[in-house]
Amino acid sequence: KPNVWAYFSVKSGGGIHEFADSQFGHVFAYGVSRAAAITNMSLALKEIQIRGEIHSNVDYTVDLLNASDFKENRIHTGWLDNRIAMRVQAERPPWYISVVGGALYKTITSNTDTVSEYVSYLVKGQIPPKHISLVHSTVSLNIEESKYTVSLTFL
Known part of the structure; x- marks a missing residue:
C-alpha cells in the first residue's frame, strides 16, 4: 500500500x-x-x-x-x-463469512499452480491423475482456534 x-x-x-x-x-x-x-x-x-x-x-x-x-x-x-x-468492540462478520472467504481465497491463489500442473500432463500427451482437479478443491483452514475443511466444486 x-x-x-x-x-x-x-x-x-x-x-x-x-x-x-x-x-x-x-x-x-x-x-x-x-x-x-x-x-x-x-x-x-x-x-x-x-x-x-x-x-x-x-x-x-x-x-x-x-x-x-x-x-x-x-x-x-x-x-x-x-x-x-463502554466495552466498544470491533464489528466482525459472522464466522462462516471468514470460512467461505478464506476457502475461496486459498483456492484461487493455488489455482494457477493446479492449472499449470494439469496442462503439463496434457502437453506430454498424458491424462492428468484424478487427484489434480480443475473443478474440485478441498481446503483446510484454522480460524480463531477452530479447524475447518471445506470442499468446493466449480461447475
Whole structure:
C-alpha cells in the first residue's frame, strides 16, 4: 500500500525475536490530509496477514480509525479509556463469512499452480491423475482456534 510502511521483530523462521516486547510490530501511514492517512492505514491493516497462533488488535484498531470522533480529531487523553469502559468492540462478520472467504481465497491463489500442473500432463500427451482437479478443491483452514475443511466444486 502506498504511504504505509511497517517493521516487525520476527526471525527468519517465523518466531518473534527474543528482544521484542509485546509490541513486536509497528505500522505507520501518512497522506496529504488526516483523512487520507486514516484511509491508507485502514486499508493497509485490512490487508495484513497474520499467520499462526498470534492474537492481534488489528480489527479493533481499524474500528478505532473509523470512529467518527477519531476521524474528526475530537479525541482526548480519556477517549480510549471511555471506549474501553463502554466495552466498544470491533464489528466482525459472522464466522462462516471468514470460512467461505478464506476457502475461496486459498483456492484461487493455488489455482494457477493446479492449472499449470494439469496442462503439463496434457502437453506430454498424458491424462492428468484424478487427484489434480480443475473443478474440485478441498481446503483446510484454522480460524480463531477452530479447524475447518471445506470442499468446493466449480461447475
